[in-house]
Amino acid sequence: MSSTPINVSSQKGQALIFMLAFTLVLSVSMIYLFNTSQLLAERTQAKVLADHAAYNTAIKQAQLLNANAYMNKAKIANQLATAQAVSVASWAKHFEPMPRNTGTIRYIPYVGPYVQEAITEYSRAVQPLADLAAPTILINNQATEVISFQQNLLNSTSLIPIQQVHKDTIDKSSIGAGFTSRPLMTASKYAVNPLGGSFIKRYSGNSTNPSIGRARLKDVVLASRDDFTRERREKSVDDYSIPLFKNRLEARGGTELSNDLNQWKGVDTFSHHYRFWKTRRWRLPKLTWREDQMGYGSAVVRNSGTGDNDRRNNAGYNNANRNKDALRRSNQFIPRWDSRRNRTMNVGESGVPQFWDLETQMLAQDEPTLPTSIRVSKRANGLDTTSGASSLKVGDELNIISKDDVTAVSTAEVYFERPFTDMLGRPNYFNKNRLEKASLLNPYWQVRLTNNSGRALAESNVL
Template sequence: MQIASRLRGWPAVKSKKTQQGQALIYGLFVLMGGLAALFFLFNTGQLSAEKTKLVNTADAVAYSAGVMHARALNFQAYTNRAMLANTVAIAQLVSLSSWIRYENSLAAFGSSTLNPKFLPFYPSYYAAVTGSRVSFPLVQTGTLEALEVASDDVNKALQSAQSLIYAGLPFARAKVMQQVVDANYQNDGSVTLDLIPLTLVDFLAFSRRYTGDGRTRFKEVALKSANFDSFIPKRSWTLVGFYGDCNFIKRDVLTRRGGTELIRFDEWKAIDSLSEHQWVPSDSLDIFCSANIEIPDGWGGQSGSNGISTLVDADPTHYDYSTVVNVDSTAAAFATSSSWNYSGIPSFYDLSDTEMTDTKEKNDPRLKFAIRLRRPIDQTMTSEGRSAIKQSSSPSHKLGLNDYHAAPAGGSEMVAVGASEVYFQRPPTQDRQNIYGKSIGKPNEIGSLFNPYWQVHLIGSPDSIQKAQLLQGVVSP
């Protein structure tokens, strides 16, 4: 009975033994799938890290170039303002020298003004006599001229600095951009840097140097700035005497005229004159004193010119009409005027004509700049590149890694594009609704190289991406 019972249980035992080890086959398939997934996860992670690093580097390169652009534009603006300040200083020095010469001549030849009919002028005459002893040595010793020459030399140096910045920026920019790339990929393979010509408006075309008659804008700004000092454009008054020497009805007049003018682009000219206009009889029978004569009492002149000083100024409005009001004393001022060497209104850099007349961006000029970084796939830390984990070289064991190719735009490179933009904007605490702009009907301040408010930020530029694709020979959808 026991033997029979054992025989009847044999098939069940045998069946259990034949089923052992079948789960191992399934486990091997799961393990292979897990390994493949782990491989894809590793490769995708490496690819994402490489792409992120390349994009961040591209942005850093583009931003660094934008910072250089903004700083260069702000440097041009600061130097323009410095040259403007020196130009105004030269106008003031020329005016001061002319005034001192006038005081000196008044002290020597203006004693006729000590007439009771000009009693209010007595203090001015005595001040001229006393002041000329103190101030005239400034002219005689050449102190004022030395200051003028120094200001002019500074302007020359600033012009040279502007030209060096303008011409040298592309080379310095290329060096800095490459340094940024090298710093991000030190001992980590190679990356190639290319510029993307978005438009023809790169830094060298965004601004330009204005010379010759193109200095009109600087001349206008210089005159506007100089004339804020009321001493420069007009030094005039009229004193009517208490009576006339010929009769007590027609009173004699003492006229003071003077001012400083910028003639063309290369000469500051200052003239000061004082004359008594006296009524006299035209003949022995003229009891009404119908003739008027001029008695020069004081005169002075000073010029700063690039070449020969103006000897005859045909513009009657200059020097507050001194040439037509005080004819004789003005002629004496021209004759005794001296001339300092002056190189003229400086050449300067400002936005190009294209940027100044472009209304596409509503008079808001912007300098866009884009670069492209190319990293060969064999330089990346993926299985296709320098990673120690690689796919099998046997075609029958490849895991379809090409589905995760690192250069979707085509070719054998990973590509990233970065773009920056330089724009004009005052700090948030300052309003662009400026008083001068309102006075000329343009309340919103337009960017120029006379105000150092150029800033930079990164931008997303579809144009740069499209041009990068075209450079790779890819047709955009």
């Protein structure tokens, strides 16, 4: 049996075919892995940029809201200082008639002349305080008006800088080359939007409706007064040891706002009340009270016009009407700068200033938020893949890249929350341990990233 000899030379190169096929598959796989990793990197960068763009835009809005809160607090502080100055002036002026009205004290044996002299000297000493209040009032009212102007200007021009933040974030980022961004308007809200849907608004006018005028801030201002401004009352001296008679000294006074919210008025009275038997014709004598008015004065400052918007003293002024005779005479002793005689002080804002706060519907919500959604994208031909960076096409059937752009959407929101504790770890609750509702009266607006809303995703897919 003979065997056919094998021609070894005829089989050379057959493995090359398998090697070429394997190399092709390996190359395609490597390209697939490269493109996949590049796409993942691009998508990660897009998401990072979207997070930063949305967060930075929200920070800009939070800064705007906090700036408004600081401005509101500054205006309130200025008006409280004005109220204090009016209070000091009114209190000082009510000493002016005391030396004349207490002249009978000099007839008290031994001590009477010294007491009368002390009253006279004290009255003279405190009178300059009334005039010294004028610069304080003028400066505070003018400062309030300047802050209001700056606040209006800041809010009315805020939209364009806020809308520019996302672009600046992309442009200044080291990984932002080739990416573009745009806000999702249907899913975003802006503090002040001329097209509608503003988050905050300006409250002005003297309407008693808190959703229209300044009535809501009035309550805040009045509640923030110090004790001296709110009421100037000394303890009554009652039941003098005189048989069948009672004596009482009443010091009543306070500083209040007028009904039109544009005026501070202070009233101070001091009277001696005593009981006596009043004789009546054809009837028995009656034990009743009599008032000897000793001191009375007042001070008024307005931001427009002259006169007194509360001529009948309906505001009460810490029950000053208990000294009725003194109250009726309180307008006889007033400072030289008083708005009832001088227009000099009617410059600036006095009383309750105009202010910015959350829009009425936002105030009604328990936890209003200000969302900002940003879409970041990169076109397919700009991707760092074989199909995007060169003319090499591997084939769509391999799903190496999507035909669409690489996109990412992120949402950040501004929310209000007072910290539970202060810097020293002490409880930081107000209002009997109740959480403070959102407003522009305290600068506790913060920012957090949150889930995208359905509206944001829908708008992103349409673009």
